Amino acid sequence: MYNLYEDSPGKKTLMMGNIAVARGAIEAGVQVVTGYPGTPATETLEALSKVAGKAGIYVEVSTNEKVAVEIASAAAISNLRALVIMKQVGLNVASDIANVINLSGCNGGLVIYIADDVGPLVSQNEQDTRIYSRLMHLPCLEPSTPQEAKDMIKYAFEISENYKIPVILRSTLRLSHMSSSVTLGKINISRNKPNFVKDINRYLVLDFIARSEHEALHKKINKIKADAEKNPFNILKIKGEKNLGIITSGLCYLYVEETLKHCGLQDQVSVLKLSFSYPLPTGLILKFLQNVKYVLIVEEVEPVLENEIKAISFDNNKKVMVSKVFGRNSGHLPWAGEINLIHIAKALSKISNTELHLTPDIYQKYGEIEKLAPPRYLSFCAGCPHLATFYAMRKALMQQGYKENEWVVAGDIGCYGIAPFSAVKMMDTSFCMGSSIGLACGFKLALKDTPVIAVIGDSTFYHSGISGIVNAMWNTKGIVIVVMDNKTTAMTGHQPNPGVSIRIDGSESKPIDIADVIKGLGIKFIEIVDPYNVKKTKDIIIKALKYVSERSEPAVIITRRECAILSLREKRKSGQRITPFFVDEDKCIGCRICTQFYGCLALGWDKNIKKAFIDPKSCMGCSVCSQICPSKAIIKKEESN
Amino acid sequence: MKTTEFNIAIAGVGGQGVTLLARILGNAAIKEGLSVRIGEVYGASQRGGSVVSHIRFGENAFSPIIPNGRADVLLGLEVSEAARRIRALKPNGLVILNVYKIDPVEVKTGLSEYPSISRLVNAFKLITDQIITVNATDIATDLGDVRLSNIVLLGVLAGLSVLPISIKTLRQSIWGNVPLAMRNLNMKAFKIGFNLRNP
Numbered sequence: 001m002y003n004l005y006e007d008s009p010g011k012k013t014l015m016m017g018n019i020a021v022a023r024g025a026i027e028a029g030v031q032v033v034t035g036y037p038g039t040p041a042t043e044t045l046e047a048l049s050k051v052a053g054k055a056g057i058y059v060e061v062s063t064n065e066k067v068a069v070e071i072a073s074a075a076a077i078s079n080l081r082a083l084v085i086m087k088q089v090g091l092n093v094a095s096d097i098a099n100v101i102n103l104s105g106c107n108g109g110l111v112i113y114i115a116d117d118v119g120p121l122v123s124q125n126e127q128d129t130r131i132y133s134r135l136m137h138l139p140c141l142e143p144s145t146p147q148e149a150k151d152m153i154k155y156a157f158e159i160s161e162n163y164k165i166p167v168i169l170r171s172t173l174r175l176s177h178m179s180s181s182v183t184l185g186k187i188n189i190s191r192n193k194p195n196f197v198k199d200i201n202r203y204l205v206l207d208f209i210a211r212s213e214h215e216a217l218h219k220k221i222n223k224i225k226a227d228a229e230k231n232p233f234n235i236l237k238i239k240g241e242k243n244l245g246i247i248t249s250g251l252c253y254l255y256v257e258e259t260l261k262h263c264g265l266q267d268q269v270s271v272l273k274l275s276f277s278y279p280l281p282t283g284l285i286l287k288f289l290q291n292v293k294y295v296l297i298v299e300e301v302e303p304v305l306e307n308e309i310k311a312i313s314f315d316n317n318k319k320v321m322v323s324k325v326f327g328r329n330s331g332h333l334p335w336a337g338e339i340n341l342i343h344i345a346k347a348l349s350k351i352s353n354t355e356l357h358l359t360p361d362i363y364q365k366y367g368e369i370e371k372l373a374p375p376r377y378l379s380f381c382a383g384c385p386h387l388a389t390f391y392a393m394r395k396a397l398m399q400q401g402y403k404e405n406e407w408v409v410a411g412d413i414g415c416y417g418i419a420p421f422s423a424v425k426m427m428d429t430s431f432c433m434g435s436s437i438g439l440a441c442g443f444k445l446a447l448k449d450t451p452v453i454a455v456i457g458d459s460t461f462y463h464s465g466i467s468g469i470v471n472a473m474w475n476t477k478g479i480v481i482v483v484m485d486n487k488t489t490a491m492t493g494h495q496p497n498p499g500v501s502i503r504i505d506g507s508e509s510k511p512i513d514i515a516d517v518i519k520g521l522g523i524k525f526i527e528i529v530d531p532y533n534v535k536k537t538k539d540i541i542i543k544a545l546k547y548v549s550e551r552s553e554p555a556v557i558i559t560r561r562e563c564a565i566l567s568l569r570e571k572r573k574s575g576q577r578i579t580p581f582f583v584d585e586d587k588c589i590g591c592r593i594c595t596q597f598y599g600c601l602a603l604g605w606d607k608n609i610k611k612a613f614i615d616p617k618s619c620m621g622c623s624v625c626s627q628i629c630p631s632k633a634i635i636k637k638e639e640s641n
Numbered sequence: 642m643k644t645t646e647f648n649i650a651i652a653g654v655g656g657q658g659v660t661l662l663a664r665i666l667g668n669a670a671i672k673e674g675l676s677v678r679i680g681e682v683y684g685a686s687q688r689g690g691s692v693v694s695h696i697r698f699g700e701n702a703f704s705p706i707i708p709n710g711r712a713d714v715l716l717g718l719e720v721s722e723a724a725r726r727i728r729a730l731k732p733n734g735l736v737i738l739n740v741y742k743i744d745p746v747e748v749k750t751g752l753s754e755y756p757s758i759s760r761l762v763n764a765f766k767l768i769t770d771q772i773i774t775v776n777a778t779d780i781a782t783d784l785g786d787v788r789l790s791n792i793v794l795l796g797v798l799a800g801l802s803v804l805p806i807s808i809k810t811l812r813q814s815i816w817g818n819v820p821l822a823m824r825n826l827n828m829k830a831f832k833i834g835f836n837l838r839n840p
Contacts, residue, residue, distance in 0.1 A: 012671050013671065014664065014667040014668050014670075014671050014677070014679075039683070039684050040682075040683075043683070121682055122682070122684055173682065174680060174682075174705055174706065175705075177680075177681050177682055177683050178678065178679060178680055178681070178705035179663070179664075179667055179677075179678070179679035179681070179705075180676075180677060180678045180679065180705070181671050181676065181677060251704075251705075254703040254704045254705070255703075255704050257703040257704075258702075258703040258704040258708065261701060261703070262708065340706070340708075341704065341708045341709075342708075342709065358708060358709070358710075365767045365768055366709075366710075366727055366728045366768065368764065368767060369724050369727045369761075369764045369765060369767060369768065370724060370725060370727060370728065372721070372724050372756050372760070372761055372764055373721040373722070373724040373725040373761075374721060374745055374747055374748050374753035374754060374755050375745065375747050375753060376654070376689075376690060376691045376721070376722070376725075376745035376747065377690065377745075377746075377747070378689070378690045379689050379690070379745070379746040381689070422746065423746065423750045491684075492684075592751070595749050595750055595751070596750045596751055599746050599749060599750045601689055601746065601749075603749060604744065604749055605749060605751070617787070
């Protein structure tokens with residue numbers, strides 16, 4: 001056990017990659033931390049927020065990643081050390097500012113920590129941040145272990161301040177969530193003094209200034225190549241007959257080492273691990289290419305190193321020994337999804353024309369066991385208000401006579417995104433943060449009389465929903481907008497958003513009411529309802545559907561009910577008991593409406609007596625199933641006193 | 642001689658304490674100077690999803706993920722989850738199984754079938770003979786908290802003398818990683834599990 005802010009240099013602790021980054025930032029003397037929750041980067045932001053007061057660091061959850069980078073940029077321009085935290089798609093949102101702050105550069109160090117979800121395992125895409133670093137000409141570092149992640153932050157701040165350029169620290173999910181032993185370092189207690197020196201030739205990035213700054217940026221990157229060459233985290237190992245070599249970066253280095261070990265090739269295959277993945281250390285790469293005939297490049301997600309190294313060897317073809325570069329372009333590695341050891345072993349097998357076995361040849365037997373396990377996707381927690389809202393929504397649409405293929409529900413990113421896989425089966429689209437509104441507008445435009453409902457969470461509303469709603473009002477689209485306000489950013493672990501009064505560092509703030517914002521846009525139909533009241537919610541949705549159909553103007557419904565998990569935690573803390581509901585077997589007719597069309601986690605079906613039952617330990621007492629039951633068979637347990 | 646590689650895959654449903662076991666084992670390893678890698682994906686825990694943790698001891702374990710067919714032990718806190726993660730286990734590896742099932746929503750709504758526990762246990766025999774079944778959830782419930790089932794299983798594993806960490810360090814790690822109020826109960830749960838194979 002350890003305390004993130006403890007002053008025990010040399011102590012070995014078990015740390016997750018993300019926590020190691022947080023610790024690295026503290027050791028580097030970070031002063032301002034901004035970001036937005038997103039798997040797989042969230043833990044870094046949370047960990048820093050917990051020690052913010054003690055460590056004298058400013059930490060906030062920004063409205064979205066663009067604002068986060070803007071705040072950090074100004075802090076860094078004003079000479080403070082700033083860190084921004086986000087997942088890969090956050091950079092899409094932040095790219096507008098990131099691709100201009102690169103031109104002005106910063107004064108205090110600015111490090112942007114981006115964790116790429118490779119797979120993807122929990123995101124709407126898998127994208128390679130290293131391509132952004134090339135678009136923006138921002139140096140990019142790739143740690144391979146939690147220890148490196150921690151140590152590289154300090155290094156990143158130094159590069160950033162030496163060259164006055166923001167630096168990207170790039171991780172991938174399995175590194176961010178991997179735990180291993182990390183040796184703590186000393187905490188830097190010195191702090192940069194804030195100072196803003198006016199310079200419109202630097203910070204007023206207009207076209208003519210951008211032109212000269214762009215040229216200067218390239219000169220900077222050229223200078224940084226020297227640092228890339230002597231980066232202490234690069235590893236070069238020339239082995240064996242100098243036949244085959246692997247160039248790799250990030251977590252893939254561990255996969256490579258493991259594969260070589262298990263195939264017995266660690267003394268025959270040379271390895272180059274690149275920690276500076278932009279700009280590339282050309283000299284080091286050439287040294288490697290002069291010592292191998294064939295090279296396999298193992299990286300995630302795109303053939304970034306692969307394409308550049310091919311170009312490097314082409315330009316230097318007289319100087320190098322390498323005759324072929326293998327990777328994704330050559331068909332040796334998959335174009336999508338994570339890399340694993342079997343991919344690497346198969347690639348080596350194909351290249352060297354030898355049989356390499358990593359795993360025992362009993363795939364079929366494994367498959368026979370695996371297929372017995374029923375699917376277990378993410379499900380709504382017992383008592384989730386979103387489940388209740390979707391149930392009411394479906395009932396409302398059906399009551400108005402619409403069939404399944406006669407409505408469109410445009411969804412968004414958050415816990416409510418589980419809806420299509422739940423018993424209520426609602427939601428037709430989900431793209432990126434805030435897209436529910438814009439897409440709903442587009443569907444309405446295209447499909448005219450089809451009822452279109454946009455579903456968005458409270459955090460997502462603040463993040464990027466407002467622009468879409470302004471458009472719906474001003475460019476008038478008759479869509480129903482349901483803002484699912486559970487007073488938290490639940491999916492990523494209950495971080496706060498501008499609708500709540502306590503910020504992530506524990507300080508208080510005045511919450512911004514979603515209804516007030518919408519009122520300010522001039523939208524006339526705004527209703528707030530408790531989704532635990534199924535009939536009321538259904539009736540309001542019907543009212544809204546009629547309104548938008550008559551007026552061709554947006555209608556907003558805010559379904560407001562605290563996240564069930566937060567509610568449970570509060571009750572546990574205050575000692576308040578939850579009175580579970582139970583199924584009266586005499587009244588239950590076994591219609592299965594509750595289990596098949598609502599499917600709350602607490603509900604079960606007893607095959608033997610053919611009746612529904614409720615697990616009293618899981619039941620949150622929300623009462624929704626009791627409202628749904630056509631035979632009034634679900635009742636609240638009498639308070640035992 | 643220090644262990645060069647020992648792999649444990651822990652499978653369960655979100656909320657059963659899979660990641661806590663990983664943390665306990667990982668911290669114990671570091672205390673004894675044993676190299677450790679833990680591979681996990683955080684996020685499914687809260688919402689009743691499928692959770693697996695890979696714990697790898699030894700200097701030959703580089704990757705955080707156990708390569709297929711190389712886990713020495715598969716600890717199953719829930720039967721179908723152990724089946725789902727069977728590919729991690731080496732042929733004739735050790736399975737320690739909590740004979741407890743949690744129906745996923747897909748089964749509750751009638752979309753899927755949950756095979757009988759005996760059918761699942763028999764299926765494991767395709768890969769290994771070393772299967773130890775434990776009524777860990779029952780034991781935990783008797784102790785007063787169903788969440789202790791993971792520690793019961795850890796006790797069983799410890800009792801088999803296959804772990805490359807000392808029991809003393811393991812017990813200290815449990816002590817240091819559970820809430821104060823639950824410490825004694827956790828130690829009790831561990832002891833019961835331990836004694837199941839060492840009466």
